[in-house]
Amino acid sequence: MKVVAAMSGGVDSAVAAARAAEAGHEVTGIHLALSRNPKSYRSGARGCCTIEDANDARRAADVIGIPFYVWDLSDRFHTDVVEDFMDTYAAGQTPNPCLRCNEKIKFAAVLDKALALGFDAVATGHYATVRTSSSGAIELHRAIDAAKDQSYVLGVLDEQQLRHSLFPLGDTPKPQVRAEAAARGLLVADKPDSHDICFVADGDNAGWLREKLGDRAPNQGGEIRDDATGEVLGEHEGTFAFTIGQRKGLRLGRPAPDGRPRYVLDIEPVSGTVTVGPRERLAVDQVSGDRVRWCGAPLAAGTVLAGDGVSVQLRAHGAEHRAVVRVGDDALVVDLLDPADGIAPGQAVVVYDGTRVVGSATITATHRVEAAG
Template sequence: MSGGVDSAVAAARAAEAGHDVTGIHLALSRNPKSYRSGARGCCTIEDANDARRAADVIGIPFYVWDLSDRFHEDVVEDFMATYAAGRTPNPCLRCNEKIKFAAVLDRALALGFDAVATGHYARLENRPDGVPELHRAVDDGKDQSYVLGVLDERQLRHSLFPLGDTPKSEVREEAARRGLLVADKPDSHDICFVADGDNAGWLREKLGERAPNHGGEIVDDESGEVLGRHGGTYGFTIGQRKGLRIGRPAADGRPRYVLDIEPVSGTVRVGPHERLAVTSIRGEQPRWCGPAPAAGTRLDGPDVTVQLRAHGAEHRAVVAVAEDGMDIELLDPAHGIAPGQAAVVYDGTRVVGSATITAAERARAS
């Protein structure tokens, strides 16, 4: 129970369905003020109190589990290291993989519980052979199956997502009917451990001299002209337009975007938007939401798509499964794809699996 409306209603529904429910709030920082401040639905003392009050209304036991050390090592440190290496991570996927459905689930099973229920917007369906499948939520605008694409079959067997069949507006109405004071609490946004939402500023403060190269040049990728200097490659992500501070427009008057980041040399390469178009992707460290397809399998049905951002569009694709990952051909080019992001593969509404992007090949210039 994060302290937000979704997990509160999920807990209430699980209890109403007859399950023996215990509410768990995760203390992810030994100094909560160093993470999110304000009522944002994650990581603060306010949120812990909101979760406790919701548990009291529902009538279930409530505990706080301190996972701050594990969270810092598996999520925060990974976030910093990935940015320092010139890649763009998604800490929500890492938190689901390493914390909520690993550390929490393992402890829950050891204590005799059967499953972890969360307020994520996703659905579980069982195949005739009993294997669970992860599917998109009914509410497309709130669907969170992308950030759950790292869950394997074992984790899905011990998971419950009570909100997957309900639009968010109805969840808030239900919370109000149940007397839950979080019914109108704003949704959490951005990254929970970046207090003010300024990722670049947070990374600058935390990384500093730890980055492989904390300064370098901003270079026009077409002409090779040096356009300016920056204070650290960790302040940039591929596809970024704002905050480049290059001082003057391109000769054609069009804006420039970050095309490549070279953390060793400290070079950030920029160019026009059309140079961001990507047609093929290499993904490694695959995670399959069910039995793993054999190496050599091609996923190329009419409903096969790939999603590359948490709230991004789906792209029709052909996926070739390899021993150590997957090679993805995008039938609909994508823009601004960065190593470190996750590629989540769907067949219709079903999540097939995911992989971490290690390389992206741009479309050939016409």
């Protein structure tokens, strides 16, 4: 096959490209230029989206012996990922920009361009596996290395996209990938993984949003209130600086009467009210979502998924929660048999049947566990 290998400049994508080439595919390495101004995104060897990363990717392609190009997708990235990130925070929700990047950039814009140029597939360094079922359906499954599994952020891919996707690392633990990179002479073998949002230069999400949103922010400040009493505990400069479950940076004027820390429970962007309370009030037992994406044949409205193998994941590296999933018209309602803490609208709920990814949705609402008594 003719394969485009998306090379971020990190160790995973370099080894994935090397494996694709070694498997006999005709591989071309590409690096995505995602910033209109390279200085506007973060710098340093952080593993994604910097000038240093582009150079690392080029050097890795040279070692592997494959052609290498840079594709400029900065306008598409800004519209579909950065603007979406800002709009979602401005609405009082918590987005996942990496998931949106996979949906809109790596497996939409890149794959569409690759297919138009005559390539057959896109290979990436994601930790996940693609399998063909006995019926011939293409399925997305968790990676062997549970600690590195990235199937959650790939839960937005449909079956057609999966048919043209290669994940060469899905069957390998991360330490072995680094050892293989060193053995292949790839200089990125010891390069640290990236964990921060690539377009927030210093990791300060609140400061970045304060600067970028400007007049688009729904409010320029508001009150922090106690969930139980309604008492005003402090003030803030904008709801975009908060997310559900946040503990640090609340700057409350005095401690709670019981001496326990408070957490953000609710964000109301129009009034600017941020509600805080004890940790146990973070627990939710139901989430609702829309913008459903199926990793296979769509499930009909009215379908109920239940049983020992049915679970959901609510964060990129979060735990699995046993669940009952009810399918509506482009919507899901998920009853959590294992309640979860600090879940915010804007995040994704990804549905699993065993190791197989069934699909995903964007969380629109949560229901808190009722307090005992």
